Amino acid sequence: MSNEGSLLRLFNYEGFTLEMLLEYLYKREEDGVISFLINKLYDYPACDIEFYIPQIVNMYFYKPKCGEIERLLLRNSIDSHAFALTLHHNLSAFAEDCNPELKEKAQSFIENLDMTIVNAALPKQTSERPPPHFYNLVSDFTELDGFNRKTIRSQYYTYQLKMINLLCKISVGLNQIPLEERDEKLKFWLESVEDTLSDTRKKYRNHPEPVRRLFRGPIINFKFHNLEDKDEMQIVRIHNQKSMCFCTKARVPYKIVYETISLKEEGINDSNSVHVINDEAIEEMNTVDVEQINKLVHKETRFEGYNEYVEEAEKNPDERPSPRLSLNDNTLSSSESVWGESWEDMEKKIRESSPWGKYSTWKIRGLIVKGLDDLRQEYLAMQFIMKMKKIFEEALLSIYLRSYEIEIISNYMGMIEYIPNTLSLHSIKKTYKNYSTLQNFFIENWPNTYEEAQRNFIQSMAGYSLACYVLNIKDRHNANILLDSLGHIIHIDFGFFLIISPGGNIGFESAPFKLTGEMIEVMGGIDGEMFGYFKILLLQGFLELRKHADELLLILKMMGPGNNLPCLREFERAENELRERLRLTYTDEKCFQFIEDLVNAAQNNWRTLKYDDFQYLTNGIL
Incomplete structure (x- = not known):
C-alpha cells in the first residue's frame, strides 16, 4: 500500500x-x-x-x-x-x-x-449540438443544421487528404518521366493543382463566411521550425515556376514553393478569376500506380559496386583519393553570389505582385516532397535531434542544431521542410568560381564577418558531431551536408543511423563523425584556439546529453519491437549500442579524455575520405 x-x-x-x-x-x-x-x-x-x-x-x-x-x-x-x-x-x-x-x-x-x-465526437457518442467548424472558426450555430455541418467537415477533410496525396503522387509519377522532361512535367502538374485550389474556392463562394474562408485553401499541418506560426496557415497559391526536381538514381523528390495566409484572416481573393482545371493532368496524377512504380525502381542503385570498392579500399588504406576533375567545371561567374537570390528577396518580389500579398500573415514557404520514400525513420532521427537541441538550449550551451519539420504521409510518401539560404558542400565545390578550400571560401564570402561565420561553423560542427556520434549517423557525403548563408553546417538525410549503414550494413564509415582537413582548417587548425573551443563545446554537450539519457532512450524504447524500421530491426542491439555510446558509467574526468579520443579518431579519418571518394566516383558528389 x-x-x-x-x-x-x-x-x-x-x-x-x-x-x-x-x-x-x-x-x-x-x-x-x-x-x-x-x-x-x-x-x-x-x-x-x-x-x-x-x-x-x-x-x-x-x-x-x-x-x-x-x-x-x-x-x-x-x-x-x-x-x-x-x-x-x-x-x-x-x-x-x-x-x-x-x-x-x-x-x-x-x-x-x-x-x-x-x-467531432467519439464513436457511438451523440451530441445534441451540431459539430463546430474545424480549427474553431467562429460561427452562428443556427446557420447550418448538424447534418450540413458534418458534411462540410467531411468535405474539407477529404479535400485536405486529396491535395496532400496529389502533391506526393507527383513525386512518384516523375519517376516514369524522362530526365530531360521532368521539370516541365512538374510545372504542368503543379499548375493543375493550383487550378484545383481556385476551383474549390469557387465551389464554396456562396456558403456562409466561415465555410468560404475554410475552403480558401487546404491546411496540411506543417510546422516550419524557422517560423513562429501561432495560427493555422492555408495554401492559397502555388508557384510552379519556382519549383524544381531533385533527381537521384532511385527517386525524384521535388521542391514546391507556395504562398500561405492565416485562416484567421477574413476575405476571399480570386472569386472572379478564371481557372480551368486540366482534367487530363489531374487524371494523370490520380492514376499514378505507386505500387507498380515502386517495384520498378531500384532503390539501392546508389550503392552499386560499394562492397567491391570497400574490399579494395581495405587492402590499400594509404591510397590517395581520386582527383576531383570537375572542380573547375563551375557555372558561376565571379560577380554572382554563390547563394543566389536570398529567400527574403524572393519573398519580397513575390509579395509585391501577389493578389494575396495584402494579407498581414502572408508568407512564402517551401517543402521537399518525397515519393517512394518511407520517412518514418527520418522522423525518428529528427525527434532525437529536436530533443538534443532542446537539451542544449535549456542548458544555455552555444551549440547549434537546425531542426526541421518532417511529415509522414504514408509508408512510401512524405514531406520535409525546405531550409532556405543554404547550399550543400557539394554544390559549393561544384559552382563556386575557383573553389580551392573551404577556408578560402569562408574568407572570400564573409570578408567582414569572418569571425562570426567561423564561430557559427564551429558551434554547428559541435552540434552535428555529437548528433552523428550518439545516433551513429552514416552516409555523410557532401550532398548531405549543407552550409547556410551565416556559416552554419546543417546535416540532412538520415537514412542510415543506429544499426544500419550503406552497402548492407558493412559499417565502412567507422569514424564517430565527419571531421575532414578542410573542416579543421576553418576551425583554425588542430592547435588553434578555436579548435580548442570546438572540443570544449563537444565536452559540454556530451556531458549534458548524458544527464538526459533517459529522455533520449525513451524515444527509442517506445518504438519497440521496431518491426517497421530498418534501423530498429535488431531492437535490443540498437538500444544497447545507443546507451553504450553515451558512456553512462564514465566520470566527467574520463569523458574529457573520451572526447579527445573521439576527435582523434574522427580527424581526417581515412574511411571518411574513402567514402567521399566512392560517392565522387559513382555519383559525382564532390
Missing part, C-alpha cells in the same frame, strides 16, 4: 513531466497503473503529445493493456484537427506494413478516427 501511495504522490507531483509519465507507462505492467497513467495523459495539451505520436501509436499496438490509448488519441483529435491529421498519416503508414494480425485493428482505428473527425 505504501508503494502505491508513493507512486500516486509521484504521479500527481507538479514536476511530473510528460516524459516521466511515458517512461512509467512504458515500464509498468499493472492494469490500474496503466489505466491511471493513460488518464493522466489527458492533462497534457495535444500539441505536446503530438511529438510522441509514433511512439504512443506503437505502444498501443504492441503493449498489452493499452487499449484505452485509442480513446485518448481520438479525444485529442477532436480538440486539435492538426493532431488528427498527424495521427491519420501515422496510422495509415503503420497499417500498410504492420504484422498481419494487427492490420484489422489498425484499419478499425483509422475508421474510428475518420468518424471522430467528421462528427
Whole structure:
C-alpha cells in the first residue's frame, strides 16, 4: 500500500513531466497503473503529445493493456484537427506494413478516427449540438443544421487528404518521366493543382463566411521550425515556376514553393478569376500506380559496386583519393553570389505582385516532397535531434542544431521542410568560381564577418558531431551536408543511423563523425584556439546529453519491437549500442579524455575520405 501511495504522490507531483509519465507507462505492467497513467495523459495539451505520436501509436499496438490509448488519441483529435491529421498519416503508414494480425485493428482505428473527425465526437457518442467548424472558426450555430455541418467537415477533410496525396503522387509519377522532361512535367502538374485550389474556392463562394474562408485553401499541418506560426496557415497559391526536381538514381523528390495566409484572416481573393482545371493532368496524377512504380525502381542503385570498392579500399588504406576533375567545371561567374537570390528577396518580389500579398500573415514557404520514400525513420532521427537541441538550449550551451519539420504521409510518401539560404558542400565545390578550400571560401564570402561565420561553423560542427556520434549517423557525403548563408553546417538525410549503414550494413564509415582537413582548417587548425573551443563545446554537450539519457532512450524504447524500421530491426542491439555510446558509467574526468579520443579518431579519418571518394566516383558528389 505504501508503494502505491508513493507512486500516486509521484504521479500527481507538479514536476511530473510528460516524459516521466511515458517512461512509467512504458515500464509498468499493472492494469490500474496503466489505466491511471493513460488518464493522466489527458492533462497534457495535444500539441505536446503530438511529438510522441509514433511512439504512443506503437505502444498501443504492441503493449498489452493499452487499449484505452485509442480513446485518448481520438479525444485529442477532436480538440486539435492538426493532431488528427498527424495521427491519420501515422496510422495509415503503420497499417500498410504492420504484422498481419494487427492490420484489422489498425484499419478499425483509422475508421474510428475518420468518424471522430467528421462528427467531432467519439464513436457511438451523440451530441445534441451540431459539430463546430474545424480549427474553431467562429460561427452562428443556427446557420447550418448538424447534418450540413458534418458534411462540410467531411468535405474539407477529404479535400485536405486529396491535395496532400496529389502533391506526393507527383513525386512518384516523375519517376516514369524522362530526365530531360521532368521539370516541365512538374510545372504542368503543379499548375493543375493550383487550378484545383481556385476551383474549390469557387465551389464554396456562396456558403456562409466561415465555410468560404475554410475552403480558401487546404491546411496540411506543417510546422516550419524557422517560423513562429501561432495560427493555422492555408495554401492559397502555388508557384510552379519556382519549383524544381531533385533527381537521384532511385527517386525524384521535388521542391514546391507556395504562398500561405492565416485562416484567421477574413476575405476571399480570386472569386472572379478564371481557372480551368486540366482534367487530363489531374487524371494523370490520380492514376499514378505507386505500387507498380515502386517495384520498378531500384532503390539501392546508389550503392552499386560499394562492397567491391570497400574490399579494395581495405587492402590499400594509404591510397590517395581520386582527383576531383570537375572542380573547375563551375557555372558561376565571379560577380554572382554563390547563394543566389536570398529567400527574403524572393519573398519580397513575390509579395509585391501577389493578389494575396495584402494579407498581414502572408508568407512564402517551401517543402521537399518525397515519393517512394518511407520517412518514418527520418522522423525518428529528427525527434532525437529536436530533443538534443532542446537539451542544449535549456542548458544555455552555444551549440547549434537546425531542426526541421518532417511529415509522414504514408509508408512510401512524405514531406520535409525546405531550409532556405543554404547550399550543400557539394554544390559549393561544384559552382563556386575557383573553389580551392573551404577556408578560402569562408574568407572570400564573409570578408567582414569572418569571425562570426567561423564561430557559427564551429558551434554547428559541435552540434552535428555529437548528433552523428550518439545516433551513429552514416552516409555523410557532401550532398548531405549543407552550409547556410551565416556559416552554419546543417546535416540532412538520415537514412542510415543506429544499426544500419550503406552497402548492407558493412559499417565502412567507422569514424564517430565527419571531421575532414578542410573542416579543421576553418576551425583554425588542430592547435588553434578555436579548435580548442570546438572540443570544449563537444565536452559540454556530451556531458549534458548524458544527464538526459533517459529522455533520449525513451524515444527509442517506445518504438519497440521496431518491426517497421530498418534501423530498429535488431531492437535490443540498437538500444544497447545507443546507451553504450553515451558512456553512462564514465566520470566527467574520463569523458574529457573520451572526447579527445573521439576527435582523434574522427580527424581526417581515412574511411571518411574513402567514402567521399566512392560517392565522387559513382555519383559525382564532390
